[in-house]
Amino acid sequence: MTQTIAIGAYTDTDAQALTGELGALALPELAALAALPEDQRNGVRALAYKGHDPLGGAQMDLLPKLEVIANFGVGYDAIDVAAANARKVLVTNTPDVLTEDVADLAVALILTHAREVVPAAQYVLDGDWARGADLPLAHKVSGRRVGILGLGRIGQQIAQRMAAFNCPIHYWSRRPKDAPGWTWHDTPEALAANSDFLVIALVGGAETAGLVSAPVIAALPENAVVVNISRGSTVDEDALIAALEDGRIRGAALDVMLNEPNPNPRLLALPNVLLLPHIGSATVETRAEMGALQRRNITAVLAGQPAETPVNTGFGA
Amino acid sequence: MTQTIAIGAYTDTDAQALTGELGALALPELAALAALPEDQRNGVRALAYKGHDPLGGAQMDLLPKLEVIANFGVGYDAIDVAAANARKVLVTNTPDVLTEDVADLAVALILTHAREVVPAAQYVLDGDWARGADLPLAHKVSGRRVGILGLGRIGQQIAQRMAAFNCPIHYWSRRPKDAPGWTWHDTPEALAANSDFLVIALVGGAETAGLVSAPVIAALPENAVVVNISRGSTVDEDALIAALEDGRIRGAALDVMLNEPNPNPRLLALPNVLLLPHIGSATVETRAEMGALQRRNITAVLAGQPAETPVNTGFGA
Numbered sequence A, B: 001m002t003q004t005i006a007i008g009a010y011t012d013t014d015a016q017a018l019t020g021e022l023g024a025l026a027l028p029e030l031a032a033l034a035a036l037p038e039d040q041r042n043g044v045r046a047l048a049y050k051g052h053d054p055l056g057g058a059q060m061d062l063l064p065k066l067e068v069i070a071n072f073g074v075g076y077d078a079i080d081v082a083a084a085n086a087r088k089v090l091v092t093n094t095p096d097v098l099t100e101d102v103a104d105l106a107v108a109l110i111l112t113h114a115r116e117v118v119p120a121a122q123y124v125l126d127g128d129w130a131r132g133a134d135l136p137l138a139h140k141v142s143g144r145r146v147g148i149l150g151l152g153r154i155g156q157q158i159a160q161r162m163a164a165f166n167c168p169i170h171y172w173s174r175r176p177k178d179a180p181g182w183t184w185h186d187t188p189e190a191l192a193a194n195s196d197f198l199v200i201a202l203v204g205g206a207e208t209a210g211l212v213s214a215p216v217i218a219a220l221p222e223n224a225v226v227v228n229i230s231r232g233s234t235v236d237e238d239a240l241i242a243a244l245e246d247g248r249i250r251g252a253a254l255d256v257m258l259n260e261p262n263p264n265p266r267l268l269a270l271p272n273v274l275l276l277p278h279i280g281s282a283t284v285e286t287r288a289e290m291g292a293l294q295r296r297n298i299t300a301v302l303a304g305q306p307a308e309t310p311v312n313t314g315f316g317a
Helices: A013-021 A030-035 A036-041 A081-086 A099-114 A117-127 A153-163 A189-193 A216-220 A237-244 A265-269 A285-304 B012-020 B029-033 B038-042 B081-086 B101-115 B117-125 B154-165 B188-193 B214-219 B237-245 B265-269 B284-300
Strands: A006-009 A025-027 A046-047 A068-071 A090-092 A147-148 A169-172 A183-185 A197-200 A225-229 A251-254 A273-275 B004-007 B025-027 B044-050 B068-071 B089-092 B145-149 B169-172 B183-185 B197-202 B223-226 B251-253 B273-275
Touching: A006 A013, A013 A025, A013 A285, A025 A030, A025 A183, A046 A285, A046 B081, A046 B154, A046 B197, A068 A197, A068 A285, A068 B197, A081 A090, A090 A285, A099 A117, A099 A251, A099 B101, A099 B117, A099 B251, A117 B117, A147 A153, A147 A189, A153 A197, A169 A189, A183 A189, A183 B081, A189 A216, A197 A237, A225 B012, A237 B038, A237 B145, A273 B117, B004 B029, B012 B237, B025 B154, B044 B284, B089 B188, B089 B284, B101 B117, B101 B154, B101 B197, B101 B223, B101 B251, B101 B273, B117 B273, B145 B154, B145 B188, B154 B169, B154 B197, B154 B284, B169 B188, B183 B188, B183 B197, B188 B214, B214 B237, B237 B251, B237 B265, B265 B273
Parallel strands: A006 A025, A006 A046, A046 A068, A068 A090, A147 A169, A147 A197, A169 A183, A197 A225, A225 A251, A251 A273, B004 B025, B004 B044, B044 B068, B068 B089, B145 B169, B145 B197, B169 B183, B197 B223, B223 B251, B251 B273
Antiparallel strands: none
């Protein structure tokens, strides 16, 4: 009897490990769960989840023996943890192993946007350089103020990197952290007012939805660039787009946005916006570690052992 | 009588300052010098130079009263300093003000190449993301070995930045530096063998021509990426291209190359190569500082004062 179901688009390596090592049944998406025969659903104890479709009580109730939802990714905002708590289902995620990659990508967004790397590369490829066409000057990064919204694991790694660019580090978090030399601000607005790059490193979910509000965006200096590597839900995207369209801020560099993978066409049309396809952790090395951690969490729970990286507690072993 | 000639493609701001403050005569390129009337050439005491065409004794002899060649840029390998010495002509450059920009661009090249930022941005713009097309995983940067070839001002700033990505720092320079925690290698080959990213931060000129030789390239590990922000002349480009075409190394990210602005078509054709159009210092902020420093050097020499950033010494005031 299949004890584990794997939902989502896994790499070949992960798919083989899930089906081979764990004997998992692979489903392409969450919606396919309801179509499984009841006796098969009744045997399922573990769900390996990779995706952003909402996973709530209704889906959990299709799997009455479910003990663990092992999320592939650090952000588990797609999973209704309260519903999992009510059903005594453990939720696990894959923190830490992706922290460096996401922090690296935040720096890549800052540098690529400011230094206009994408149009410069295109200028060479198109032969414009050889033809002597004009290429506008870009903007300096070092020494400019970097404001980090949310100084968790990823935010701290971003700050560490940008401090090495001789950039003053400002941050907002609910409480000041033990971070000598970095300047805490007590509101997101105050942070925005002191940020040449505003880097959003919040967790997703209801608590942070729209935290980068119209007033926060209005507080940004005119040379500011908004960088987001967390979740699109954290930003009032209409307010951001209006500021970009009006030229009230210099630009945005976004790895995440609302309605992925269908960005707002107004964002796509803006020349001062760099959009990436949610690739914060999309490296061979890190995805392999994320898959391995996801499987270790399942193996532990199925064996009656504590999970390695639980999100909620008091369930499982 | 015009005492100053400005050669090269200056921004409007710089051109206005050169002609307005210094009363300079602007020429588009070095070759235009010979066409000037002799009495005009005979009055010239200062040459503001911006370009990469060789400036040697023959050109200097067109300006018999020349006292200073003020180069726009830190690299003055286009200028024959021995010929300047023989004619007691001071050469100045613009160091320091561009160090951070060039170091930033080296990090941008590392991150952009490894994380495949340019194709990822194109994938969004082309609608491939929305269509659910495949996007290959990229490669992790943090934790990988960064080898810096030439630990001068720029090399040190690159090392400082990449150390903050939790990358072990290796370097080669003629002698070990006071750089705790960074590992010195006594040959470029030894450095290459210990570099996942080999970042070339050498000065240009005859001394470093071809220093990144075929044996150095052969010593690189197979996952290595070559990054160059110095001068194309430092690399045996045929050997590099052969290694890239054969897949013996992972890739190259080059802001400089031979025969700029006409890169070798074989480089342009390689998918694992990122080429930028020599934009190491190409920011509004830094170019303004470089122009100001170039003009201060000229003003000082014309007033009989010491230049701020001389390359050779014993001439002028």
